Amino acid sequence: MEEVKIYDEYTSSVFEGAENDPDNLVVVKNLKKYFPIKSSFFKITVGNVKAVDDVSFKIKRGTTMGLVGESGCGKSTIGRTILRLIEKTDGQVFINGKDIFSLSKNDLRKERPNIQIIFQDPYASLSPRLPIGEIIGEAVREHGIVPREEFDDYISRVMEACGLPDYYKPRYPHEFSGGQRQRICIARALALNPDFILCDEPVSALDVSIQAQIINLLKDLQKQFGLTYLFISHDLSVVEYISDTVGVMYLGNMVEFAPTEKIYANPKHPYTEALFSAIPVPDPDYKVNRIILEGSIPSPANPPSGCKFHTRCRKCMEVCKYLAPDFKELEPEHFCACHLYNTPERQKELDEAVAKIKKEKETKAAEGHGKKAKK
Ligand SMILES: Nc1ncnc2c1ncn2[C@@H]1O[C@H](COP(=O)(O)OP(=O)(O)O)[C@@H](O)[C@H]1O
C-alpha cells in the first residue's frame, strides 16, 4: 500500500526560544534519530528504524524529568543522542543554552564532565581491574577538576556523599553488592561536578528494597548539589516518586508531557491513560479500571500511518488513520499529541485533508484498474 502523506509536521515548534531562558537546563527541539536498515546484499539502505521521531521537551534546572514508555519506544536512544554519544538525524539539543551538536570536538570534550550518565547495569560499566578509588577519580584527574593536592580528600568527600566510606577506595568492583556498585557509578558521575545526569533505568536491575535507597540517594544529591536529571524508567511508581515532569513515549514519539501530578491525576492521551491504568494500587477496596492495550507494539521500522497509536487506540477516529496529530499545549505546561483535542476549525481542516487523500487514492486505484484492463 502506498504510504499516506503526513499533512503536517508531527511537532509544531512548541518550545520556540526556550533555550534562551536560563531556567531551562535542557531543551530538545524536534529531535530525530533514525537507524538505517541495510540490505544484506550490497549494504544498500532499504529503510529506517525511526527510533526517535520528532521529539521535543525541556527540563528546568534542578528538576527531574521522567521518561516512560514500553520497551523499544526510543527512551535510551533519546538519552544517548542528547549526550551526543551518537549523532542525531535532525533537530536541536541545547544544554545550558549551548547547541550540543554545533560544538567542536574540543568544546564537546570540555562540556563532557558537565553531562553525565548512569546505566542500568553498574557492573558492566565499572572496570574490573581498577580499585574503586581509581574508578571514581580517573576522570577527575583527566579533567583537572581539583588541584592535585586536594584530590584524595575530594574523592573521600564525594564517596561519603554517596554513602561509601573512604576505606573502600582500594577495593575492587566485584567485592560490592549491586546497590553499592550503583553508588560507585553515582559517585563517579558526581565527582565531575555535573549540572545534568542522565539516569537510564538506574534501579531496574536492583532488589526492590535497594531501589528505594538509591532513589533517595539521587534525591538527596539533587537537593544538595542542584542537579538536573532525565530519569528513564519503565516503572511508573518510581517515576511518579522522583519526577517533577513526565514525558510519555510511544514508537519514537512523545505523546504527552506534563508536570507529574497533572499527568498522573489527569492523563489526556489514550496511551498514557492505558499505561497508567496498569499501575498497581495498594488498596484492596480500590476498583481497578485497567485498560487493556490490544495487540503488540508495531515495529518502528514500519510504523502505522497517521497517529502511530491508532492500531491500538480504543478512541481511534477516521482522521487518526491518515494524519499525525500536532503536539500542542492543551493547558499551561501540559502537552499532548492527539486528535481528540483538535479545535473545531482544525478538525474541519483535517477532515478536508483526509477527504482529499482518500479521493487521490481512489483516483489512483481507478487508474491502476484502467491500465490493467487495457493490457
Ligand atoms: N544502534 C542501533 N541500531 C539499530 N537500531 C537500534 C539501535 N539502537 C536502538 N535501535 C532500535 O531503536 C528502537 C528504540 O530503542 P531504544 O532507544 O533502546 O528503546 P528503549 O530504551 O525505549 O527500550 C528499537 O527498535 C531498537 O531496536
Ligand code: SF4
Ligand atoms: S490521535 Fe486518535 S488514534 Fe491517536 S491517540 Fe488520539 S484518538 Fe487515539
Ligand SMILES: [Mg+2]
Ligand atoms: Mg532502554
